[in-house]
Structures are given as structure tokens and as C-alpha cells.
Amino acid sequence: MGMKNKITMLDVTLRDGSHSMRHAFTEQQVRDVARGLGKAGVPYFEVSHGDGLGGSSLQYGFSKVDELKLIAAAREEAGDSKISVLILPGIGIHEDLVNAANAGASMARVATHITEADVAKQHIELSRNLGLETVGFLMMAHMAPTSVLVEQAKKFESYGAEIVYVTDSAGALLPHEVSEKVRALRENVGCKVGFHAHNNLSLSMANTIAAVEAGAQFVDGSLRCLGAGSGNTQTEVMAAVFDRLGYKTGVDLFNIIDVANDVVAKFMPRPQEITGSSLFMGYAGVYSSFLLFTQEAAERYGVDEREILIRLGKMKAVGGQEDLIVEVAQQIANEQAVAK
């Protein structure tokens, strides 16, 4: 097979993995992962609270260590890798982005719900003014038709985004849907295109291949899949698979496997399995970062996690509505008590 194009890998272990770690990364863990990613030649990796800059709160969970300290520590260890940060308008503010840039971030990914790109205008403009590489990150991409995705991506482009992401937050997309969405962006939008997957239906690698074959230039992964729900496309597997497919990633396979096994596997709180609940997140289309909150609510109210997830999916709950999880659990418990 002849050599194909270059693709750019972005590792999200130190940001999406923060959900799975209950936002309890230590500075030493971040330093060790950052050093390993730098040594392996991963071009970009992300460091932030799981819910982005400013996410440390009662609603989303408090960070054990301040994210600016973690970004600065990662920068010291990262070698040639660039550091990205995630920011959700409404959670992260102007000052957070300025501080992150001063701490060493060189890319900002501004994330909104799939239909709400217009809330990101100021953040995108600020990011460009700070000289950061700027990404529009359209979350819960399964919740809108491709025409809406294109319209929203065009808004991001008009605000100044240089890259736009199809983000499968719920791990609900099927490969042909990913192909359609990425191809439509490549055909209709001037920005580069990225894809971010969750493995709730065991499709993250297949979906990532579909994205690249449809023209995506940026792809996300996490070491040992450490991320929300069943986690993301596994970075070290992705490096191997794209090498086999003839794409250039610049990532050294031995070194990336070493950091996954010798560092991340040692501190992961649990394996990133596809459990009944995370499978249901993909099936019902629920935000992957709701997993641990749903498990806690199910235990507290003595109800089945899957019942909660199905209702959240029907309600089309989106990020920021974490408080609904407890309400739904209470509602199911009440209904069950009445039915007895």
C-alpha cells in the first residue's frame, strides 16, 4: 500500500480522562503522562478539567490540583508536543483562557452543543487574539442532522476557528454517519476537520478510521482509552492502526505503548470496559461524562442505571444538565414505590 496523507493525533488522556479520574489527577501523574507523550512524538495533547477550563465546581466535581498548575507542569515535560485546553462558554471565562495561554497552552478548543456554535463567538475571537491555534468543537454530534452540523461549523469558521471537530460525545454514531458528517464538512467548510470518539458501542476505532477516510485531518485518542463513559479511541492502538493503513502520524509505537502501560495503566481507577451502563450511553445517546453521576444516583435511589440513561436519552439531556440525573433517579424511584 502506498504512503497516504499525514494525520494529526491529539491525546485527551489528561482532559477527557479527568472525568474517569473524578478530576483527581496529581501533578506527578500529569508530569509522567506529558513526558511520555512528548517522548512518543504525539503532536498535541490536552490538559484541563474534564469539563474544560473553570470546570472545577460542585456541579462538575472539584479538581484535586488546580488545572493551571497541571498545564504548567505538563508544559515543562512536553518536549515538542503542543498543549491544548478545552473551554466551554458558560463554564470557562476570558480570564481562564488568558491564564491557560500564560501557563503554556498553544491551542484552545472551544466546545459547544451541536446547535449552539453562536455562544462561542467571543471565546473564538479571544483565542485568536491570544495567538492560540483555535478549534470549534461541536459536541453531541448525533443529535442533529448533517445539514445543521455544516451550518454550525460555518459559524465557527466565520468567528475565526481554524479547525472544526465532529464530537461524538455519547459514542452513539455509526461509521456511515461519521463518514457522512466529516465528508460534508470537508466539502462545505474551509476549516480543517477533526473527529473525537467515545467507545460506548465499541465503534471508536472504526469511527475514527471512517472519519480519516472521509477526510478528517485531526483525530483524538486517549491512552488505555482513559476518558468518559467507555473512554475514547485508544491512542496507542490508533497509532498502530493508522501506521498499518499507511498514514503518517509521527508517533513512535514503542514509546506510546510504554507510557500507556507503565504510567496510565498504573493509576487508572478501573479498566475502561464497555459495561451495561456505558453501552446504554451509546445506545440511548447520553453524554459520556454522565456515567459516574448516573451510577451514584442509581445506587442512592435503588434504581437501575439503564432506566435512568434511557430517560435521559429520551429527554435529550445535554452537558450542563447533570442535575437532571438525580431528578430522573428520584422520579423512577417514586414511580416504583407507587407501583408496589
Ligand SMILES: CC[C@H](O)CC(=O)C(=O)O
Ligand atoms: C464536558 C465536556 C466534554 O467532556 C467534552 C468532550 O470530550 C465530549 O463532548 O466528548
Ligand SMILES: [Mn+2]
Ligand atoms: Mn469526550
